[in-house]
Amino acid sequence: MVDSVGVRTGGEAVEVVGGVLAALADPTRRQLLDVLLDAGRASATTLAGRLPVSRQAVVKHLQILQAAGLVEAVRAGREVLYAVRPDPLDASARWLAELSATWDRRLNALKRAAEAPDRT
Amino acid sequence: MGDAVQGDAVQGDAVQGETVQGDAVQGADRIEREILVDAPIERVWRLVSEPGWWIGDGDRSAQDISRDGDLVTVDDPRYGRYLVLVVSADAPHHVSYRSSPLPGEPPAEGTSTLVEFVLAEQGGGTLVRVVESGFASLAVPAERRAAMVEGNTAGWELQLGVAKRDAEHVRA
DSSP: OOOHHHHHHHHHHHHHHHHHHHHHTSHHHHHHHHHHHHHSEEEHHHHHHTSSSOHHHHHHHHHHHHHTTSEEEEEETTEEEEEEOOHHHHHHHHHHHHHHHHHHHHHHHHHHHHHSOOOO | OGGGGTTTOOOSHHHHOHHHHHHHHTTOOEEEEEEEESSOHHHHHHHHTSTTTTSSSSOOTTOEEEEETTEEEEEETTTEEEEEEEEEEETTTEEEEEEOSSTTOOOOTTTOEEEEEEEEEETTEEEEEEEEEOGGGGOOOHHHHHHHHHTHHHHHHHHHHHHHHHHHHHHO
16 A cells, blocks of 8 residues: 555655666766776776766766765865765665566566456 | 466566666666567457556556546556556557656656557467666756755665565555
């Protein structure tokens, strides 16, 4: 049963998943996330050194990833270090998996209905 | 292939998450599933060309369905009201709809996904493929999202609890 709280929470979940997928739609951002996963924590300057884009572009992509909750920024002295937050990624994958399973159930129901003998 | 989907229903990869996890990392904006149905294509077509046939738990007898041109409203006493827009139909092979994953939402740009069904005759039966796409377009503007992400972990746990409960409800 979907109560009002469930619907609201579901709505936020849909939007968060949308945000994660929108952030990941860009191949440079996926590459950036890969490099950052490898590095653990890194500054925009370090990241730019390992990617074929400018530091300015890296900062812009980091901001988008941060807004989607995929990256966090921590101040370390004079530097800002970035790190991957895996939770939204995991949660999005689980949400998509749940939806896949839901479609499997629906398709199975369709199969049963289509294969059932005609009622006369 | 499709026959293996009988009974326990799920083809493993979806629930195990490896494929879907990979898809999420790849930024894949779609879900694709298929099933082989042992019935003629015309018969399957009659079922999938009913807008919103997937809404609810399979029992549509208590649903109130009204139609205004290409826009169909399905009122389910348990799951709420869903609006489904018929985008295109090419009998008996292809039909597509737009619908929001949330009840009450109009199937507009930014609030809906595209749900396509492709039917093909195969070995005396019908292969049915569903493709749901456009999840990334459900994104909200970055500022609002940034604010939402603050309370993220608790929100996700709640949502997954709801999803699990819904899933079990449907299965029951």
